[in-house]
Amino acid sequence: MSQNTDERYGLGEPRGPDFAPAPPPQGWSSGQVPPASWAAPVLPAAAGGGRGARLLVAAVLTAALVGGAAGAAAGWATGDRAAAPLAQSTAGPANGPGDLSDVAARVQPSVVSVEVRTGSGRGGGSGFVIDRAGHILTNAHVVEGAAEVGVVLSDRRRLTARVLGALPDQDLAVLSISPSDSPSPLVFGRSADVRVGDPVMALGSPLGLAGTVTGGMVSALDREVRLGDGGRRTALQTDASINPGNSGGPLVNARGEVIGVNTAIATLSRGGGGGSIGxxxxxxxxRAVDGAQRIIR
Incomplete structure (x- = not known):
């Protein structure tokens, strides 16, 4: 993917999941190339400042939060505003209609682009408003090493943001902006109501293209992957197109309720240079709700 060498996008940075390679199919020797269906996918890592076009294999990187976000890496924060309750739906499973345009229009104003300046360049990702106190949820790897953080709203206003706290082992971070400038928060769904085959939409800023919406379905539940600084964790799998820059954006159901935080993609290439393969x-x-509440408190 072509992009400026002094920029990086959130998805595919060191916090994404990978797969432990499965044993080669019976009859295949170590010198043979296995079929694509056996290949163990890893995440694409975008180019960073000073690294030129070099690609990083996310599976082997385990750097902790540094720089401006170092104080947030402990997973706690002393916020200057009281924690506001996060709205969570009790409506049960969402049976999606064929046309989700009204849902997209309702959700988009609450989704933001996250812009990050580090000591070595610029980067970014996505995020979304979670309460009326000006809190925005994103991925920890999006703000890793941040010296300055800003958000761009759907109406193109640029606001300075503060990293309130982060949980690198969960790959979650909360940003803070002025409540008076904050869009309306999104409503969270519940993991128990998510089903394989449910229609979903991923919203965010892939490759810096703010306001992008892609659609698909829930492909699998409880997919075990490597996530954040911790060990292997379960994640939702989706075929909605997710690309670098989508990290931290919401995955929503047919009612516009958040059912996940977009974090990573898999590719068939060990070099990790590809985009979405579904x-x-x-x-x-x-887990996102629990992590956000831990940070805000």
Missing amino acids: IGFAIPVD
Whole structure:
């Protein structure tokens, strides 16, 4: 993917999941190339400042949050505003209609582009408003090493944001903006109501293209992947197109409720240079809600 060498996009940075390689199919020797269906996909890592066009294999990178976000890496924060309750639906499973345009129009104003300046360049990702106190949820790897963080709203207003806190092992971070400038929060769904085959939409800023909406379905539940600084965790799998820059954006159901936080994709290439192949992963909503509340408190 072509992009400026002094920029990086959130998806595919060191916090994404990978797969432990499965044993080669019976009859295949170590010198043979296995079929694509056996290949163990890893995440694409975008180019960073000072690294030129070099690609990083996400599976082997385990850097902790540094720089401006170092204080947030502990997973706690002393916020200057009281924690506001996060709205969570009790409506049960969402049976999606064929046309989701009204849902997209309702959700988009609450989704933001995250812009990050580090000591070595610029980067970014996505995020979304979670309460009326000006809190925005994103991925920890999006704000890793941040010296300055800003958000761009759907109406193109640029606001300065503060990293309130982060949980690198969960790949979650919360940003803070002025409540008076904050769009309306999204409503969270519940993990127990998510089913394989449910229609979903991923919203965010892939490759910096703000306001992008892609559609698909829930491909699998409880897919075990490597996520964040911790060990292997379960994630939602979706075939909604997710690309670098979508990290931290919401995965929503047919009612516009957040059911996951888009985090990473898999590719067939060990070099990780490809985009979406229809295998994306999102942090399940219940874990995202718990992590956000831990940071805000």
